[in-house]
Amino acid sequence: MLFLLSLAARNLVRNLRRTVLTGTAVVAGVALMIFGWGLIDGLDDNILRAARLTYAGDLVLRPDGYPDDGLRFPLDQAAAVSPALTAKLDAAGPWTARTTFPARLVKGVDAQRVFVVAYDPATETRVFDRKSWRLEGSWPAADKPEIVAGSAFARLMELKLGDEVVLEARTRDGAINALNYTVVGVVRTDNTTMDNLSVWMEAPAAEQLAVLGGVRTQIAVLPTATPDVAKATLAGLGWTPLTLPEECDDLIAMNRIRRKSISVVVGMIMLIAATGIANTVIMAAFERIREIGTLLALGMPRRDVQLLFLLEGGVMGLVAGVFGAVLGSSLVLYWQANGMDFSSIVEKMAANMSMSVVVYTHFSWAPTLLSLLFGVVVAVLASVWPARYASRIVPADAVRAD
Amino acid sequence: MTQLFTLFFVFVSHAFAITVDEVLIHVDQNLTYETRESNLTMTVVKAGRTKSYTMHSYGRGQDEMAMEYLSPERDKGTKMLKKKDELWMWMPDIEKTQKISGHMLRQGLMGSDMSYEDLMESSSWRTKYTGVITSEPMLDGHKVWAIELKAKDSTVAYPKRLIWVDQTSFIPVKQELYALSGMLLKTWVMTDIKPIEGKQFPTKMIVEDKVQQGSRTEITFDKVTFKVALPEEVFTTRWLER
Amino acid sequence: MGLLVSLAIRNLGRNRRRTLLTALTVALGTALLTMALAMLNGIFDSTIERGAGMVGHVRVVNPEYARREQLMPLSDNLPDPAPLVAAIQGQPHVLGVFPHIAMGVTAARDDQEIGEIFALLHGAPAAYYTDVLHLDKQLAAGTMPSTDKEALFGIALLEELGAKVGDKVVLLGQTQDGSPGRARLEVVGAVDLGNRMQNRQVWASLAKVQYVADLDVGATELLVQVDDYQEARAIAADLRQLPALQSLDVHAWDERAPFDAAGALIGTIRGIAASLIVFITGLGVLNTMFMSVLERTGEIGVMRAFGLRRWQTVGLFFVEAIAIAAIGGLAGVALGSPVVLFLHRVGIPLGEGASKLPAALPINQTIYPVLTPQILLTGFTLGLTMALVGGLLPAWRAAGIEPVEAMRHRR
Known part of the structure; x- marks a missing residue:
């Protein structure tokens, strides 16, 4: 067996050109498969991304009973973050609490309902690095009556930096309060609700407007442990935790179809790749009829000849497959970190860009190893036919053949 | 709206200084058996557009009010019933009585600057505010008390009110409603005071939003009668469906 | 050789x-x-x-409406779409012209308090719902409406209302003046479009929603269906030349959000x-x-x-x-x-x-x-x-x- 293996390896090296040729098909096929799956897995990520980067982190908590439909933010159902909960949160990882509540923004003759997103300036950036947000202007200064408006909202109300507006809101107890604010920034977060309906201010300023009494409406955590584990530790303290996928289950369900569609396409690509691999392997094998005849004439058992071919197919498939896997994985990993940025293409077409378009892939071992396996298996299987054919040749014919 | 339907006016001699409480009593005070019926027109001005409604209403005490829209054609037959803290609406076109709840109560009645909530302020100012008379100026040729009212607790919608109460008629001819921060939110002005069955009654009210420019509601009373015989069951949901 | x-x-x-x-x-x-x-x-x-079908291959609206379309402002409507429809109908490539209204409403099942649950109400001719939106193919239960008193409801909305096919639901909205527009509709069909947002909608007859919105015979949009949606831009450009549409905003689906991007x-x-x-x-x-x-x-x-x-x-x-x-x-x-x-x-x-x-x-x-x-x-x-x-x-x-x-x- 070992002898055959070394013979197989030497055969492959001996005719490098042929090996490389067949190998290319395997490399390309495997790489493409891995990339395709990386894209599919990345789709879910992309869906979750907006939520993670703008309000949910990897674990989001809301007061028990608080609506999570994203349309209502009733202040009377907000709750305080108890010391017990704070301790548990500190142990879980970086976290930040926000208070979102409804208000009316008035600028001259125009008035519009908004949601005020009040954040804690000290902890906000521990969870939301804001790298993917686009800010025009600046964030509110501490102790100043300043707000930042969502990009689409600003466009709607024709808000510009420096505009003076009035925010009218109900305090937690129900009294009406109204204060003047200056718009110091416009931010695009790619979260539709926030960009269309929200203004941002620091928690102390919100305290002044809505007399919150320190209550919060949501907590976002980036747990160091896995989200499910963290979720268990944080449950039962008056706040309901949800992992990111649970929070976005609606969107993910929606995405399932898209995943399937793309899977079909990737499946086709795999089929095509398999065909390519098979063909080249078969051709390569048939090319060596004389060689086979020689081996048989020299007394090598037919079964060994068969095995030899299979081994060649296997070794070539494995080596080329690994190359392909490395290539494919590198692409996936690169684009997992950086994302394919289609923004420039998109911006050329749309005057009013309301979304940035960066597509991320997602690397996982399962599809990578499976694709590699697939490549090897196809290469081996493709060698089966020529191997059997080869083993049935009459040496004399083989030597005679061209 | 309490002011509208619950005013009971007593002629009081001003021989001695009066306390805020007493003023408010008179402003607030309502003959519990007092019933009234009125026809009114409401005009809403918002964002440059004007719309007028005419209504007919019955009232009893501070807690009960039944109103029916007479025009425009589209809203004719719509009825509203207020009892204490609850509000129902009858919509003839869909033959349905629906109880109004939630944040809808904070919206303006028919889009006006008067919210359902303002309508439903059934407790008196006395229980909600403490006040002090700051001066006794002249306003439009009448002597008034200028009173500053501060809310007693944090649940009162308007934490501060400035009211100017006419010393003769005890009508709050002008009000300024303030937010917690002290920003002026709305003004209520009552004018065209006419004597009706021996009482002074403001036949015109103007509510103006002071935060959003160009937003205003005017109410004119075309006819007011007191001590009327109310139709049966008028303050029940059955009346709505009649 | x-x-x-x-x-x-x-x-x-x-x-x-x-x-x-x-x-x-x-x-x-x-x-x-x-x-x-x-x-x-x-x-x-x-x-x-x-x-493209959903947003209208070509859409005709009041320019102010286009500018503030996030708000779906009823006040910026097309008060008399009939002559516009007539003008567009006979044009080459045009398969159908549908007046459409969308407005936010609050909903409640009969006898429930109203004011807490929100939905998006659509008003359009029945043909639009079958030929363009294909709602008849996405019914989870019930049938298509046949009268003004009937409507299709999204399943997420029905779930929140605690209603099902056969129940009556009251809708309350605000007209451009702020007065209450209302309707009481029978749920004849439940539609499942796949996600919660899309399933919080109500599809009713045009006449009914015109009444609710107090738009008389008007509409907020005219959705034009063409034979080749990929040619929509060219068709829109042609339609823009029509004298009747001169002061209006006429754009193809791929010229508007979100498709432009x-x-x-x-x-x-x-x-x-x-x-x-x-x-x-x-x-x-x-x-x-x-x-x-x-x-x-x-x-x-x-x-x-x-x-x-x-x-x-x-x-x-x-x-x-x-x-x-x-x-x-x-x-x-x-x-x-x-x-x-x-x-x-x-x-x-x-x-x-x-x-x-x-x-x-x-x-x-x-x-x-x-x-x-x-x-x-x-x-x-x-x-x-x-x-x-x-x-x-x-x-x-x-x-x-x-x-x-x-x-x-x-x-």
């Missing part, structure tokens, strides 16, 4: 296995390419087509996907051709030894390659097309239950691969090109080797 051709043909016949194998590769590759591209088309096209993105993604498919197919064909020629280095040497000129040798392979590519390509197209056409009739089912339509980019639950002449051409051309490249390159190199050397290269 004739000699070359006959020689080529005989060569092909002589080593039938090799010819067949090579041709098979080309055929298979082409067939798969055809199917894959058709599948891509099916996926993207149905997505886009559905979305999404369109470019989708086009790019589709292009990349197609390129990848083409690449991998091409590679397979190339490899095969390469190999089959390489294998015959010795043969080339012999021919050269016999006096065949270099260009003639290459020419020989050229003819062979063309022949194989042509046969293989045609076979591939012949193989792939019926499969695609069959799948187009039948559809490739993907979904579980009803179809799912994300916010603005809906995707069908079944894929209907779309075969276009471009795809056929692409497949055929690709096969040909790859075969040629794969065949000529090694042939050229082989022909350059000294005949003796070449013959020695035999395996």
Whole structure:
């Protein structure tokens, strides 16, 4: 067996050109498969991304009973973050609490309902690095009556930096309060609700407007442990935790179809790749009829000849497959970190860009190893036919053949 | 709206200084058996557009009010019933009585600057505010008390009110409603005071939003009668469906 | 030349296995390419087509409405759409013109308090719901409405209301003046569009919503359906010339959000996907051709030894390659097309239950691969090109080797 293996390896090296040729098909096929799956897995990520980067982190908590439909933010159902909960949160990882509540923004003759997103300036950036947000202007200064408006909202109300507006809101107890604010920034977060309906201010300023009494409406955590584990530790303290996928289950369900569609396409690509691999392997094998005849004439058992071919197919498939896997994985990993940025293409077409378009892939071992396996298996299987054919040749014919 | 339907006016001699409480009593005070019926027109001005409604209403005490829209054609037959803290609406076109709840109560009645909530302020100012008379100026040729009212607790919608109460008629001819921060939110002005069955009654009210420019509601009373015989069951949901 | 051709043909016949194998590769590759591209088309096209239909291939609105469309301002409406509809109806490419109103309402089941639950109410002619939105195909329960008192409700909304088919629901909205617009509708059908947002809508008759919104005979949008939605921009440009539409905002679906951006993105993604498919197919064909020629280095040497000129040798392979590519390509197209056409009739089912339509980019639950002449051409051309490249390159190199050397290269 070992002898055959070394013979197989030497055969492959001996005719490098042929090996490389067949190998290319395997490399390309495997790489493409891995990339395709990386894209599919990345789709879910992309869906979750907006939520993670703008309000949910990897674990989001809301007061028990608080609506999570994203349309209502009733202040009377907000709750305080108890010391017990704070301790548990500190142990879980970086976290930040926000208070979102409804208000009316008035600028001259125009008035519009908004949601005020009040954040804690000290902890906000521990969870939301804001790298993917686009800010025009600046964030509110501490102790100043300043707000930042969502990009689409600003466009709607024709808000510009420096505009003076009035925010009218109900305090937690129900009294009406109204204060003047200056718009110091416009931010695009790619979260539709926030960009269309929200203004941002620091928690102390919100305290002044809505007399919150320190209550919060949501907590976002980036747990160091896995989200499910963290979720268990944080449950039962008056706040309901949800992992990111649970929070976005609606969107993910929606995405399932898209995943399937793309899977079909990737499946086709795999089929095509398999065909390519098979063909080249078969051709390569048939090319060596004389060689086979020689081996048989020299007394090598037919079964060994068969095995030899299979081994060649296997070794070539494995080596080329690994190359392909490395290539494919590198692409996936690169684009997992950086994302394919289609923004420039998109911006050329749309005057009013309301979304940035960066597509991320997602690397996982399962599809990578499976694709590699697939490549090897196809290469081996493709060698089966020529191997059997080869083993049935009459040496004399083989030597005679061209 | 309490002011509208619950005013009971007593002629009081001003021989001695009066306390805020007493003023408010008179402003607030309502003959519990007092019933009234009125026809009114409401005009809403918002964002440059004007719309007028005419209504007919019955009232009893501070807690009960039944109103029916007479025009425009589209809203004719719509009825509203207020009892204490609850509000129902009858919509003839869909033959349905629906109880109004939630944040809808904070919206303006028919889009006006008067919210359902303002309508439903059934407790008196006395229980909600403490006040002090700051001066006794002249306003439009009448002597008034200028009173500053501060809310007693944090649940009162308007934490501060400035009211100017006419010393003769005890009508709050002008009000300024303030937010917690002290920003002026709305003004209520009552004018065209006419004597009706021996009482002074403001036949015109103007509510103006002071935060959003160009937003205003005017109410004119075309006819007011007191001590009327109310139709049966008028303050029940059955009346709505009649 | 004739000699070359006959020689080529005989060569092909002589080593039938090799010819067949090579041709098979080309055929298979082409067939798969055809199917894959058709599948891509099916996926993207149905997505886009559905979305375009939903926002209107061409939309006519009041310019102020366009500016503030997030708010769906009822006040910026088209008070008298009838003459506009008439003007547009007869235009070339126009299949239908539908007045449409969308407004936010609060809903409650009969006898429940109203004010807490919100929904989006649509008013449009019944034909719009069946012909453009295909709601009749997405009913989770019940039937399509037939009177003004009936409507379709999204299942998420019904769930929140605690209502089901047969119940009556009261809707309360605000007209442009702020007065209450209301309706009491019977739930005759429950619609499932796949996600919660989309399922919080109500679809009622145009007349009913005109009443609720106090728009008399007006509407907020005119949605124009055209025969070829991909030509919408050109059609919109033409419609803009109509005197009746002079002061109005007339734009095609791909000129408006979200498609203006999404369109470019989708086009790019589709292009990349197609390129990848083409690449991998091409590679397979190339490899095969390469190999089959390489294998015959010795043969080339012999021919050269016999006096065949270099260009003639290459020419020989050229003819062979063309022949194989042509046969293989045609076979591939012949193989792939019926499969695609069959799948187009039948559809490739993907979904579980009803179809799912994300916010603005809906995707069908079944894929209907779309075969276009471009795809056929692409497949055929690709096969040909790859075969040629794969065949000529090694042939050229082989022909350059000294005949003796070449013959020695035999395996």
